[in-house]
Amino acid sequence: MISKDRYLSSHKWDLMLKALPYKLPTTVVGHSVLNQPINAHRFGNGAKKVLLWSQMHGNESTTTRALLDLFNHLNTSKGEKLLTCITMMIIPQLNPDGAKAYTRVNANDVDLNRDALDLSQPESRALKEVFDAFQPNFCFNLHGQRSIFAAGKMGKSASLSFLAPAADAQNNLSPARIQAMQLIAHIHKNLQKDIPDQIGRYDDTFNPNCFGDRFTSLGVPTLLYEAGHNGLDYERHFTKKMILDALVLGLNAIENGEFLNCSMAEYDQIPENKKDYVDIIIKNVDIRTETGFFKKQELAVYYQEVKKGESVVFKPVCHSFSKKIDLLAHRVLNAEKILKLSEVEFNEGRTIDIF
Ligand SMILES: [Zn+2]
Incomplete structure (x- = not known):
């Protein structure tokens, strides 16, 4: 079995962006180990700022492909309305070398999502510099997971998974963490009609080397989004659609504050990801x-x-x-x-x- 869509190098991604009928506002926010540019796109001028990054693991392309659909959404009247309340900074491919090689790690063999404290890699430093300069109110950390996960013990395949990372080793419920939990609970509740019992929740053991944990500990609610698996859809077209829906749900909820009605108990009720x-x-x-x-x-x-x-x-x-x-x-x-x-x-x- 073979998939063309799952492979997404920066070259292929650039061609996809060039084919869009509009031009994206683009800045270079850093360079990879092999000197590929790391691009970011800034949209909107609203008071609430959201930072999104994808493909920090080069072989996790589904969320990047969903970002293309998000760009199209932002170009609709609904999207334009959203952008009057929200400013977004989007880095579609944080690890362009890994994307080209189809590896999780960067060209120095480092997992960038274990480098949030050391900042030993140019890609990690680029993300931290954007975080410091942009000062987001929310972060979406976009990933893809293997097909091994069930939503709960022997449950349905986890088509999407989420995590509101811990803010400290004691798993205290900091204000940032609570907001991330509420936002995930809101997304989970609203996607049940499309993927009933197919959303999982990751284990929340604190790891400050992960960017989600690091940014949450710095006081910014950070959501881990994981594009998972559904049926025999190894191209992950369906999951891409669900990721887009989950992104739009998250952004709309940040805009209108609706997620604040969700409770932490609703977050805790999301079944845990199991390798089943x-x-x-x-x-x-x-x-x-x-x-x-x-x-x-x-x-x-x-x-x-x-x-x-x-x-x-x-x-x-x-x-x-x-x-x-x-x-x-x-x-x-x-x-x-x-x-x-x-x-x-x-x-x-x-x-x-x-x-
Ligand atoms: Zn990942």
């Missing part, structure tokens, strides 16, 4: 390994994402097998009904023989 999914479970497989021959097993398979040219290839890799796999899958196959096992392409990363 694999991509495929194949039933009734006979398996031979170095240690023996196992009949009628259930085999769990996950996809490893590998850049190939201008695309992402999903390589099936064996996760585990047993008589009864205690996991959920986006696709369940029965080996007895598969005419060719090559359908699931077990050529790469194979550690066992399947019959």
Whole structure:
């Protein structure tokens, strides 16, 4: 299986922006390790300021693609009205080198979202400098998550996940954290009709090296948005639409203050993200390994994402097998009904023989 859309280099992104029928206000706010420009776009002139950044992990492109739809939204009459109340600063690709290489890390092999205190990397420094100069009232930290997450123990696939990060090691409910929780609760409530029980919440252990925790501790409500997985939509077109809806819901709520009606209890009720999914479970497989021959097993398979040219290839890799796999899958196959096992392409990363 292959996806063209999931691969989003800065070159490809630039072409997408150039194809827009309007020009984006653009400034260069820094340069990557490999000297690619880091661009930011500023919109509106409202009193409430919102800073958004995406693709600080280069292989998480879905939220960046949703930003293109957000730009289009901002160009409508509804968007224009929003921008009279809100000023936005958007950095679509904080890690252009990682975007090009399709890696989480930057060109120095550093996870930028563990560099919020050290600021050892030019990309991290660019984000902190924009934060200091812009002085946002809210931040949206945009990411993409693997297809392994369930919204709650053995729940539905987490199509979106959120976190209102902790502000300190004691998990105190600081004013900034409370506002982030209320805003997430508002978004969660309003998306239930589209993705019922498919929104998860991340664990809130404090990590000041993460930008969300760092900015929350500096007093700015910061929301982690994670584009997740839905069904067999590996291109993540559906998730992109849900991210756009979640962004517009968040921005509108900041504008009209509606989220302040939500309670922290509503945030706490969002089910926690659990690693309960694999991509495929194949039933009734006979398996031979170095240690023996196992009949009628259930085999769990996950996809490893590998850049190939201008695309992402999903390589099936064996996760585990047993008589009864205690996991959920986006696709369940029965080996007895598969005419060719090559359908699931077990050529790469194979550690066992399947019959
Ligand atoms: Zn990420």
